[in-house]
Amino acid sequence: MKSDCGISVIAEVGCNHKGDMEIACRMIEIAARECGADVVKFQKRDNKTLLSESVYNSPHPVPKNSYGRTYGEHREFLEFSAGQHRELQEECRRHGIEYSTSVWDLVSASEIVALKPAMIKVPSATNQNFDVQEFVCREFDGEIHVSTGMTTRVELDALISFYEGLGRAKDLVVYACTSGYPVPPEDVCLLEINHLQERYGDRVGAIGFSGHHLGIAIDVAATALGAAGAERYGQGRFSYIERHFTLDRAWKGTDHSASLEPQELRQLCSDIKTVASALTYKPMDILDIEVPQRHKLKWREGTQAFQSKKLLNKVS
Numbered sequence: 001m002k003s004d005c006g007i008s009v010i011a012e013v014g015c016n017h018k019g020d021m022e023i024a025c026r027m028i029e030i031a032a033r034e035c036g037a038d039v040v041k042f043q044k045r046d047n048k049t050l051l052s053e054s055v056y057n058s059p060h061p062v063p064k065n066s067y068g069r070t071y072g073e074h075r076e077f078l079e080f081s082a083g084q085h086r087e088l089q090e091e092c093r094r095h096g097i098e099y100s101t102s103v104w105d106l107v108s109a110s111e112i113v114a115l116k117p118a119m120i121k122v123p124s125a126t127n128q129n130f131d132v133q134e135f136v137c138r139e140f141d142g143e144i145h146v147s148t149g150m151t152t153r154v155e156l157d158a159l160i161s162f163y164e165g166l167g168r169a170k171d172l173v174v175y176a177c178t179s180g181y182p183v184p185p186e187d188v189c190l191l192e193i194n195h196l197q198e199r200y201g202d203r204v205g206a207i208g209f210s211g212h213h214l215g216i217a218i219d220v221a222a223t224a225l226g227a228a229g230a231e232r233y234g235q236g237r238f239s240y241i242e243r244h245f246t247l248d249r250a251w252k253g254t255d256h257s258a259s260l261e262p263q264e265l266r267q268l269c270s271d272i273k274t275v276a277s278a279l280t281y282k283p284m285d286i287l288d289i290e291v292p293q294r295h296k297l298k299w300r301e302g303t304q305a306f307q308s309k310k311l312l313n314k315v316s
């Protein structure tokens, strides 16, 4: 999943397709062809496994976002079957973009593992479900992406050790994340990227950032911080930025408000590539682009700088 600049942008469709395959397919096409994203990601839940009967049958906590009479019905409305995920994967292939999904429970994990995607995600909500993760480690040999919102430092240590114990830590991508919709800038805690690099960078495959904030400035900063952190610590390659993606932020649903619309996702993909290509040291004292300026603006008879060199020569 390497993009040319070393950082892949994941367009997280999640449930923003409103349960409609046509919208989901249109989102794949737009993310790939118009925005230049590298991965399109969905979510998979087996709601009867995941939710207790009482939660399943109770109303959505935020009724204006609900697609059903109960929370369970709402979730089922937004859910695609394993067969539909196969179609989405095929659609991604047709548009030359990687398909991925987060798995929220064992049933979903086994359905998605069967599709053999290049990468599977374990969302923040599931990162302490070791049955799911053990299954994924055992049955799936691609990259495993794990997000760390709502996770204590102790839980995180245990999580990394768990993957090491199963010999899969080097296939692990660990994401800095704050779980909120949307997350205000002061709660993004972007320096957690550097914390993950410093503490786990030599133990895991790579580091990522899953953002739920507004706008794209923070992702551009994350790109710079991630590259600088890897350089500083000599470890912890920064490889993925994930953002929710929607065709319309005004649509009904929890995630739309913290999602990027197509023109923003396109700008994000372009800005990340621009910033990534700017993150180098000078490979020589004077770059080729500077040579004519150095002659014209600095070391030419009559310029200030030239005058002061003459002065310097006189003194020495």
Ligand SMILES: C=C(OP(=O)(O)O)C(=O)O
Pocket (backbone or CB within 6 Å): 043, 102, 121, 122, 123, 124, 125, 147, 148, 149, 175, 177, 179, 210
């Ligand atoms: C909720 C998800 O991700 P995160 O924990 O990164 O927000 C997800 O990928 O389904």
